[in-house]
Amino acid sequence: xxxxxxxxxxxxxxxxxxxxxxxxxxxxxxxxxxxxVEKNALVRMNDYHYVDTVTMNxxxxxxxxxxxxxxSLAVVTDESGDCYADNYxxxxxxxxxxxxxxxxxxxxxxxSYFDEEFCRNSILEGMAFDRVTDSGLRFSFSVSYPMSDMCxxxxxxxxxxxxxxxxxxxxxxxxxxxxxxxx
Numbered sequence: 001x002x003x004x005x006x007x008x009x010x011x012x013x014x015x016x017x018x019x020x021x022x023x024x025x026x027x028x029x030x031x032x033x034x035x036x037v038e039k040n041a042l043v044r045m046n047d048y049h050y051v052d053t054v055t056m057n058x059x060x061x062x063x064x065x066x067x068x069x070x071x072s073l074a075v076v077t078d079e080s081g082d083c084y085a086d087n088y089x090x091x092x093x094x095x096x097x098x099x100x101x102x103x104x105x106x107x108x109x110x111x112s113y114f115d116e117e118f119c120r121n122s123i124l125e126g127m128a129f130d131r132v133t134d135s136g137l138r139f140s141f142s143v144s145y146p147m148s149d150m151c152x153x154x155x156x157x158x159x160x161x162x163x164x165x166x167x168x169x170x171x172x173x174x175x176x177x178x179x180x181x182x183x
Contacts, residue, residue, distance in 0.1 A: 043146065044069045044085045045125070056132045057160065059095055063137065065127055066090040073106060076123050076146060084146040086123045093137060093158050100162035110143050110154055113168050118152070121145055127156075136160060140169070 048067040053060055066089065073086035086107060093101040107124045114122075122143050130138040136159040144151035153169040 042075065042083045042085055045087055052129065054132055054137065056137065061137060062094045063129060064092040076121060078146060084123055089124060089127045091139065095160065101158050101164065107143050114152055130155065133157060
C-alpha cells in the first residue's frame with residue numbers, strides 16, 4: 001500500500017504541474033475512486049531436509065526426508081481467501097548403504113482415503129520418522145487444511161526389502177486399517 005500511495009502522489013503532482021502550465025487553460029479536476037485489491041500472498045512452507053540412521057534387525061538403515069513446495073500442484077485457497085502452495089515429500093531409505101526405497105509422496109498418494117472436498121482444501125504438510133516396527137520403518141505423514149487442526153494422519157511403513165504400506169492412523173475401534181501396498 002505504501003508503494004501505491006507514493007505512486008499516486010507522484011501522478012497527482014505531475015498532473016498538477018502539467019495542468020498549471022498554461023495560464024489561459026481552464027482547470028478541470030476529475031476525482032476518481034481508485035480501489036486497490038491487495039491480493040493475499042501465496043503462503044509457502046519452508047523446505048525441509050533431514051537425514052538420520054536407525055537400527056532394525058541388527059542392520060543399520062539410513063533415511064532421508066526432503067519436503068519442498070511443488071508449484072506444479074494446485075494452490076489451496078482457504079475460507080478467508082489465503083492461498084497456500086502444496087508440497088511433495090521425497091523419502092529415501094538405505095540398508096547398510098544400499099538403496100532400497102525412494103518415493104515422491106504428494107497429497108494424491110493418500111487421496112483414496114478422503115473425499116474430494118478434503119483433497120481440494122488440504123495440503124501435504126509434513127512427515128517424520130515414527131519408530132521401528134516388526135514390519136519395518138514407520139513414518140508418520142500429515143495431510144491437513146493449512147493453518148488448522150483439521151488433519152488426516154497416515155503411516156507409511158517401509159519393509160526391509162523396500163515394499164511400503166500406507167495406513168490411515170485415525171481408526172474407529174470397529175474398523176480394520178485400510179492398507180495400500182506398493183514397491
